[in-house]
Amino acid sequence: MSDTDRPPLVAPAPAEAAAYVRDARERRAFCTLLGRCHVAYDGRTTSHAGPADRLVALKPDLTLLVHAADGPKPQNWLAADALDVDVADGALLLTATRESPTEELCVTFESIEQAAAMAADETDATVEISGTEADLKERVLADPALVEPGFRALAAERDTPAGPVDVFGRDSSGRAVAVELKATRAGPDAASQLSRYVDALRRDLHADADVRGILVAPSCTPRTRRVLARDGHEFVSLEP
Amino acid sequence: MSDTDRPPLVAPAPAEAAAYVRDARERRAFCTLLGRCHVAYDGRTTSHAGPADRLVALKPDLTLLVHAADGPKPQNWLAADALDVDVADGALLLTATRESPTEELCVTFESIEQAAAMAADETDATVEISGTEADLKERVLADPALVEPGFRALAAERDTPAGPVDVFGRDSSGRAVAVELKATRAGPDAASQLSRYVDALRRDLHADADVRGILVAPSCTPRTRRVLARDGHEFVSLEP
DNA sequence: GCCTAGGTCCCGTGA
DNA sequence: TCACGGGGCCTAGGC
Numbered sequence: 326m327s328d329t330d331r332p333p334l335v336a337p338a339p340a341e342a343a344a345y346v347r348d349a350r351e352r353r354a355f356c357t358l359l360g361r362c363h364v365a366y367d368g369r370t371t372s373h374a375g376p377a378d379r380l381v382a383l384k385p386d387l388t389l390l391v392h393a394a395d396g397p398k399p400q401n402w403l404a405a406d407a408l409d410v411d412v413a414d415g416a417l418l419l420t421a422t423r424e425s426p427t428e429e430l431c432v433t434f435e436s437i438e439q440a441a442a443m444a445a446d447e448t449d450a451t452v453e454i455s456g457t458e459a460d461l462k463e464r465v466l467a468d469p470a471l472v473e474p475g476f477r478a479l480a481a482e483r484d485t486p487a488g489p490v491d492v493f494g495r496d497s498s499g500r501a502v503a504v505e506l507k508a509t510r511a512g513p514d515a516a517s518q519l520s521r522y523v524d525a526l527r528r529d530l531h532a533d534a535d536v537r538g539i540l541v542a543p544s545c546t547p548r549t550r551r552v553l554a555r556d557g558h559e560f561v562s563l564e565p
Numbered sequence: 566m567s568d569t570d571r572p573p574l575v576a577p578a579p580a581e582a583a584a585y586v587r588d589a590r591e592r593r594a595f596c597t598l599l600g601r602c603h604v605a606y607d608g609r610t611t612s613h614a615g616p617a618d619r620l621v622a623l624k625p626d627l628t629l630l631v632h633a634a635d636g637p638k639p640q641n642w643l644a645a646d647a648l649d650v651d652v653a654d655g656a657l658l659l660t661a662t663r664e665s666p667t668e669e670l671c672v673t674f675e676s677i678e679q680a681a682a683m684a685a686d687e688t689d690a691t692v693e694i695s696g697t698e699a700d701l702k703e704r705v706l707a708d709p710a711l712v713e714p715g716f717r718a719l720a721a722e723r724d725t726p727a728g729p730v731d732v733f734g735r736d737s738s739g740r741a742v743a744v745e746l747k748a749t750r751a752g753p754d755a756a757s758q759l760s761r762y763v764d765a766l767r768r769d770l771h772a773d774a775d776v777r778g779i780l781v782a783p784s785c786t787p788r789t790r791r792v793l794a795r796d797g798h799e800f801v802s803l804e805p
Numbered sequence: 806g807c808c809t810a811g812g813t814c815c816c817g818t819g820a
Numbered sequence: 821t822c823a824c825g826g827g828g829c830c831t832a833g834g835c
Contacts, residue, residue, distance in 0.1 A: 332575055332679075333572075333573035333574075333575065333679050333681055334573075335572055335573065353634075355599055355618075355620045355632075355634070357597040357599070357620065357622075357681060359595055359597070359681055359682070359683035360683070364691070366828075368828060369696060369749075369827095369828035369829095370693060370694070370695060370696035370697060370827095370828050371693075371694040371695050371696060371828095372691050372692060372693050372694060372828085373691070373692050373694065374691040374692070377685075377686065377687075378595075378683060378684075378685040378686050379685075380595045380597065380622060380624070380683075382597070382620060382622070382632065384620070384632060384634060384635065384636075385634045385635065386634065386635040386636070388635070388636065388637045390632075390637065392595075392622065392624060392630075394593075394595070394624060394625045394626065394685040394687075395624065395625065395626040395628070396624075396626070396628065396644070396815085396816085397628045397630065397639075397642050397643075397644050397815070398815060398816080398829095399637075400691050401691070401828090402637050402828085403637075403828090404636075404637050404830095425806095426828090428828075438683045439572075439573050439681040439682070439683060440681070441573055441597060441599055441679040441680070441681040442599070442679070443599035443600070443618060443620075443678045443679060444618075445617075445618040445619075445634040446617065446618045447617075447634075451604070451612045451613065451614040451640055451641070452612060452613050452614070453610060453611070453612050453813095454610070454611040454612060454613065455610060455611050456609060456610035456611060456813080457610060457811085457812085457813095458810095458811065458812090459811090486788075486791065487753065487788070487791075487792060488753060488788065488808095488809065488810080489809080489810085489834095507811095508811085508812090509609075509812085509813095510823095512823075512824065512825085513727065513728065513761065513823095513824075513825090514754060514757070514758070514824095514825085517754070517757035517758065517760070517761055518754070518757065518810085520757070521753065521757055521792060524795070546822085546823060546824080547823085548726075548727070548728065548823075548824080551726065551727075552727065552761065555764070606813070608813060609812095609813035609814095610812095610813055611813095612813085636830085636831085637830070638814095638830060638831080641813085642813080643813085644815095666813085668813075670813095693828095696828080697826085697827085697828095698825095698826065698827090699826095728823095728824065728825080729824085729825085747826095748826085748827090749827085749828090749829095750807095750808095752808080752809070752810085753808095753809075753810095754809095754810085758825085786807080786808060786809085787808085788808075788809080806835100807834100807835085808833105808834080808835085809832105809833090809834085810831105810832095810833095811830105811831085811832085811833105812829105812830085812831085812832105814827100814829085814830085814831105815826105815827085815829085816825100816826085816827085816829100817824105817825095817826085818823100818824090818825095818826105819822105819823090819824090820821100820822090820823085820824105
């Protein structure tokens, strides 16, 4: 059955829109609603947004998105496991709910300008090609000398009591080295993460073994430099 | 001029769809396209996604969103400062670009099932009501004894060389206390953050002054407990 | 399910 | 503008 069997709606009455959304939900179709609505969310926090023109999208997996006019992030959203579609007081009411954690997102349309829908085929994944921290790790493992001459990489994601070190190895004089990688400009959290791992390794590899810490990133902020210096760690600039 | 002047489209030809999207862009309207497309992004990373049925949304601020069938996050997106709309080889081509950082998102529609649009009025903000870290800070400042009996809160966001401490105060015996707040279950990063601040305060308040660190959150993970213990800091359970 | 860390994170706030 | 830290973060990978 073709989707032209469900043509878009223009200024539908609430009952007509409700039937349209229910049909989309049952067909596991994309559905978009353009109109004036207000929104209430209750769950991890609580929020309310008064009447405004918004774009509301229902996805085949029951994700409900509410977009205001600006910004890439939805104003509200819910990866729901159930969606109720009702008409109350002459308004279309979408109530999306989820358990664990208990959440509810409720959209009330005062008026709907347009509604559209399309059944979806199966999805494919996007292919990431470059620029991630994983790519930086590949580079370092393939050519450890990028960190410093004589550096040998012995393990990736080496476990410590404080968590996994991105790259663990030894320098030209045999000292243990923990390497923390960041694909983008590094902040103080990266320096602290490195310190956690170095401390854990010092305890792990015998009594207070000599362990160096190196933060590898394209760049780092001034405060990050200070935290590194304070802890006696180093910085190496490297692009992913 | 009413939006019924731009009725939705059903299975439009590429040129017709292009005109529709251009019109939406110029009116600063919401516009949604449902159809089969492939997507390429180049900027902070690089990605490509082959043909599939997707929902593409253009917002009045030139945010372009590409949604696949599942998940709350868009497969690709761009907060663009320019959008080119073209027809090439019988396909609708949307090219969104941005400078600083230089990014490009290109969506090529093989076929479009439906297109819809709505001009938007001005936007209003959502009102967050409860459950945030800011709420937890209010609670603690209003009733410092929630941290521990006799605790006095002296400053919020007190600056240190390592960054601002959420709450700074003194305990019943006059010792300085740094409090790090988390509104949700705390992880190791929270413990490290606290350590950074305590270390900075010890240096700041005279030679190695006596400074306690307390992590306040609804709960914390086991590894976080260990990092706290290692650094001699404490945990207090408190809901926002 | 929980824990851990990355992200084209986005976003607000302050210097 | 950058820097810093929060987020209903989301998502992937382990266990």
